[in-house]
Amino acid sequence: MSTIVSLPDQTTATLPKRSYLNDGYGLKSWLLTGDHKRIAILYLISITFFFFIGAFFAGMVRLELLTPPNDLMAADTYNKMFTMHGIVMVFLFLVPSVPATIGNFVLPIMVGAKDLAFPKINLLSWYLYVAGGVMTLAALILGGVDTGWTFTTPLSTHYLNTHVITAGLAVFVAGFSSIFTGLNFIVTVHRMRAPGMTWFRLPLFVWSHYAASVLMVLGTPVLAITLVLVVLERLIGIGVFDPAKGGDPLLFQHLFWFYSHPAVYIMILPGMGVISEVISTFSRKRVFGYTAVAFSSVAIAVFAFFVWAHHMFIMGISNYSALVFSLLTMLVAVPSAIKIFNWAFTLYKGSITFETPMLYAFGFMGLFTIGGLTGVFLGSMGMDIHLTETYFIVAHFHFVMVGGMLMAFLSGIHFWWPKMTGRMYPEGLSKLAALVTFIGFNLTFFPQFILGYLGMPRRYAAYPPEFQVLNVLSTAGATVLGVGYLLPMLYLTWSLKYGKIAGPNPWQATGLEWQIQSPPLTTNFEETPLVDYEAYDYEWLANKTKHEVQTVG
């Protein structure tokens, strides 16, 4: 079987007369919409706003760390900076990033549905997100919060007089938005697939979103309960976590990480879905080992719930329970390795082109491999003792979350931008942005691995002078990274008006979303599609294109 795919001529492409974008005008038509595509755009605007707020805090943190003494801002201010950076980036950017924007937009179309199962709950989810975001901003404007994004007790309950309750409730509310998104995706995938769209014909993007949704629905309530307990302990001193009242401070760690470790997979799994689509499309090949990649997502979702105590190896849990959690941690690393190798082999005998989404996807594969393998360092109990709570762990999760997830997000945004807006982004500039991001990222975070092994603790406003060189490198890298993130924001905005018109399927991709006009109609499909071909069937696509050409000619 061999496939030749030639990209369509975009010079003749025209914007469709009717699309979800011009189906109703005015603020009200957006704020009261039930359309998953419009909600996705609302989400995209709001998470971009919070991304740049979080990035500002990151910039302040890096600026303070340019010099060893605590000289730019007061220690308290510094603590607020990294706390707000963490809270905003984790709960208001990373968790909703791919699922609530790209997932919301394309998942229903991919399964051949007109919308998500519960459009109103979908809108409610956005409002809850905004409510959580506004409360976070309120906590910020009232004077900030300095618990660290982990809300560790008893520090958060008894020893700080900042806006812990406001921030905690903000995360609580934002958590429900992610529960609703997850719930909607699960029901949609189960109940709303088009005729012929069997489970094993679903794009891998849907599989990974399904797995992430299960984690959202089962994990987030535990975080909600934990935060409520923190708030109650702070307000009325119920003593669940306070050892002086017979509470157990380690219980908080167990509860918090029972959500927050799966949360890492909530963040990364949707990104993995993007990578599957992008790698397949730009090598014009079915994803190598489809079933293995699909089931590795499920395996990650299952194992994710049984590894939380690896965050507590040094906290005096029993040596034997540490042993079990370390073993399970090693097991959860395997499905990620399976995915990486399957993506690499998808390229084998493909016909590869290197558009911007593909460059970001390559960036993802390299950086996620480093991020994943350094996770094995931390899962190895004895090594974890030296590395945990240092910059090594900071570097590790930024490699996974920023090097992995953010690269995947940018890859996906560029990939589906023509579908969302009907227009192309500027290819040359976006390739430059991908390169700048990659270089800036490595310069920022690679030195932090070395700093971590040298023993530099995280969350330090001041540090011994011998760590300065590596910190200067890291701060320099953060500056480059900042440019790398500003560029897409600028040229994507520019492209809304001046970008080339994309046409329905500029990449010649096989997903259902590429078989309809760009931007899509409010109802997505003019008639319900019948699916009689496998996912990533480029043979079918080539025949269909030939047929269309013949009918037109």
Added chain:
Amino acid sequence: MHFISPVLWQFLVNWLTHFALFPPEASSIAPHADALYFFLIAISLVGLVLVVALVAGFSFLYRKERNPEATQIEGSTLLEATWTIIPLALFMVAFVWGALLYFRIYNPPTNAMNIYVVGKQWMWKAEHPGGQHEIDSLHVPLGRPVQLTLISQDVFHSFSIPAFRVKREVIPGRYTTVWFEATQEGTYHLFCTQYCGTLHSQMIGTITVMKPADYEAWTEGSTSGMSLAQNGERLFASMGCNACHGGNATSRGPNLAEVYMTKVQMTNGSYAMVDDAFLRDSILNPTMHTMAGFAPIMPTYQGQISEEGLIDLVEYIKKLNSNYRIQQTLNTSQVQSSAQSPASNQLSNGGRAQQAAPAAPGMVKP
């Protein structure tokens, strides 16, 4: 470059002459930790090089210009098995190796000397058995295993010595332990690595490793005159513990002499090991730790004794091998004249009686 910017020049020179990739290896654990680190780096490099080589190689070989036709391939069970089993096997080596190192770091040798460390916002207070106190610094002898018993007075802290590759969370209301054997003289960083509030980054100190002889000299020079156990004895008497824990058949509380590291039966029939944590919890939460045959009548001492005081008491009970002095204190406070002569004190109590500690003021009548 020095003519462009002297500051940058100095910075670069400084960097090139002081650039370190590893902290000093100053404990018996450090070489073992570094060996595992090198193994992990090696497997990471192999993995990374493999992925980069596959992606770069295929991108070159199968780019569109060179290979305009894609060949559709479903997958390969053999390959799937390969990249499941080989990474799994490597990860299992990392698991076993890491577990061995972990047990080595957290299981102290029996001959380790014990030093107590109390963490509080934002300082470290070390208490040597001889009663020497240190703030934000810790002196330890070279070549001798040292166990640290750690507790926090307020929030979570974490006691980290990168040069020794050891670290342990310091938790409120619970003893945790870690041990090391220093192998290189020198001064090393001590960091609090768990975020603990405003001055987290000031909660740092130094670890000074000294030759055993120098360490002896240092302990002699910085003693406050009373050992922890002596402080504990004083506190034991002043809190009135001796009223119930006198060790007589008629005492209302259990006999504490030589109780340390024995198994005792509790009222619910279970057995518990009397270790440091058990002793501390029994003082703060006595009703949860009632021994079989005794009534749960002991009041809680929560909030009445500082962490340092609890350490003194624990240290005192750990070293208590006879009730003689307890009874003597009791007798002198209750009965005006002691029935026993000072001479028999010396005999019956062996060595311990010779280092007499002053009993708490007000408890001993002249």
